[in-house]
Every structure is written in C-alpha cells, then in structure tokens.
Amino acid sequence: MSWPITGIGALASIGRDPDELFESLCGGRSGLAPLRGFDSAKFKAGHLFEIDDRPAPGADVPGRATRFLLDAVGQAARDAGLGEDLSDVPVLIGTGLRELRSLELWWRDGAEFAAERMHFGTALRERFGAVNTHTFSNACSASLYALALAVDQLESGAAEHVIVAGADSITESMFGLTDAFQLQPPGRLRPFDVNRKGTILGEGAGAIVLSRGADGHRRIYGRVRSVGVNCDAYHTTAPDRAGVAAAIRQAHERAGVKPGNVDLVMLHGTGTPLNDEVEVRAMCDVFGEHAKVPLVTAIKSMTGHTAGSAGVLSVITALQAMSTGRIPPVTELDEPTEEVRALRLVHTTAATGHIDVAQINGFGFGGLNAVAIVEAVR
DSSP: OOEEEEEEEEEETTBSSHHHHHHHHHTTOOOOEEOSSSOGGGOSOOEEBOOOOSSSTTOOOSOHHHHHHHHHHHHHHHHTTOTTOOTTSOEEEEOSSTTHHHHHHHHHHOOOOOGGGGSHHHHHHHHHOOOOEEEEOOGGGHHHHHHHHHHHHHHHTSOSEEEEEEEEOOOHHHHHHHHHHOSSOOSSOOTTBTTOOOOOBBOEEEEEEEESOOTTOSOOOEEEEEEEEEEOOOOSSSOOHHHHHHHHHHHHHHHTOOGGGOOEEEOOOOOOHHHHHHHHHHHHHHHGGGTTSSEEEOOHHHHOBOGGGHHHHHHHHHHHHHHHOEEOOBOSOSSBOTTGGGSEEOBSSOEEOOOSEEEEEEEETTTEEEEEEEEOOO
C-alpha cells in the first residue's frame, strides 16, 4: 500500500517556496552567508545558512521557527486544496530545538515570549484551527519519524489527510556548541569530500500533505511506500553502520522493493568525517552489486544542516526530481572519498534521469535512524 502526497511547502536559505528552492539546488546555489543573528565577535566561525528575515543584522527576534513552520504548512495545505481550516487534519512536526532560540532571547535580552509559545501547537491552533498536533524531537531524523506515524494513521483509517512537517531555526547555544568543539571552522560544508571538516547549521521548514482518497485530485506529487525506523542507541553522537543498514533494509522490505529497484537516494550527507563514512559504507552493505544503480545526491552543502526539517526537505527534493527528471548535485565536493566513489554520485552539476523510486535517508544523534521510500505517479 502507498499513500499519495497531494501538497508540498518549503523554505530555506536559498528559497521561499518549493520551486525556488529546487531551482537553487539544481543551479548549485549556496545559502552560506555571514552571521545575521549572532555577534560574530563571540565565535570562531562567521557564517551560517540562515533565512534572511530579520529586521536588521544582529537584530534577532523570537518566534522565527514557528513562522517558518506556519509558512511551510500554509503552502502545503493550500497546494492540497485544504485551505486554512485544519481542524480535522493531524499535523505532525519534526524538530530539533523547537523555539529554544526564543527562550534564549527571553532569558538574556528580556524579549517578550510566553511559555506556551514553546510548543508549535499554540500557533497552529490559532492560525489553522489545528487541534491534533504532535511534535517529534528526534534530532536530525525527526520529520521522517513524523512521516512514519503519518503512514500509520492513514493505514489505520484514523485520518483522511495528515500533514507532516519539519522546522528549525539556529540557536545560539547550538551554534556555540559546534563552534567550541570544531577547533577550526569548516569554512564550507563539504559532504563526502576527503578534506571535509564538519557540518554547518542551516534554517528551514518543509511540509507535505498525505491523503487517503486522492482520486481525481488536481495533482499527486508521488506516493509514500514505506518508512523504516530504528533507534540503535549505539553512541550519543557517533552513528552505527549496522543500525543505519538495518533501517535501510527495513524500509526496502516494507516497501516491497529491492536495492536494484531504487533509482535515486537522497543521502543524509552532513559533511562530518564519521557520519559520511558510515552512511556510505552502510549503503554499500545494503546495495552490494547494485551500488551503482541509483543516482545518489545530498543537499546540505547548499542548505546547511537544517536539523529537524532535513528529512522532509529531502523528500520534497526527491518528488521534484521525479517530476522534472533533474537531480541536484552535491556541491563543494573537490575530491570524493574512496568510499563514495563506489556509488553513482551526482556532483558538480545537476544530472538528468528517469526516477520512479527514491530513498531518503535521515540519521540523528543517539542512533535515531529513519529511511523513507517514495515512488513516482506515472
């Protein structure tokens, strides 16, 4: 069984809607820019992938993650023909840090921010009348975990439509933490490059609408075949090759596909030395002799690591690749690692290809692994 996707919405540092974002990705455009929300004198690093929506550089304001979320959900709901009334539609949100940045501004600067605003449900209820909202804080795989629950809800008949979303803004505490343990700032986010030095944070939000009865709908972007999830709890931060491979195999089994059936893989691709290596080796473990069958790519070199929204943004990218036949490249890749050369990697410039089945990887701290399989509608 598969579930149709009838609406999409997205924004990030390189685009304020799915079409602008996808065109930027295919064109190799980077959203990396000098710090806008933080005092650069406090940090070694001076660049992030921020959404440029503040009133002035350094003039940070509370509630930005919520605004990103409302924008993406609104785009997707309108696209699916649901309008502004989501009172009967579950909204499932994946996030890393919710509104922690707003709490920082309240604590340090005295910014006005009410405690109930920490939960996205408050704003979703006010804007859309949404009363059935659930937040998943499952690190960088959060929005794919939300997608797994959405599939369960549709399969059980609990809902006719479900919105799956992800949203995160960069917090000063998280940025400060990464800045402290990176002895030398990465400068660029370089997934699968021999000289990669680490990840760089990004901001973004994405949303998709899944529907049970989509016959006659004006547009179906694709169908979700399955989501495989596990939590291997191997290490606080380090990924486990076996756990990652197990999540991929579970997704394939649930979807009823074999490695040779997969045409495109959206890699997690954080640009960190260990994560990239483990992900590629797990891919080779699962795909074996079919390792060069799917095209493989990743988007974080252009969007930054968008945390809880990363999975759903990659799903939307895969859907657009299916409909257009264009596959965005991995940029900032000067010297691919020996491991990644075993895969059919799209890099430097966009590629073209016929995509019927796509796999989306999402892996988070603590072994929170999630893999989705989506298929085209022909």
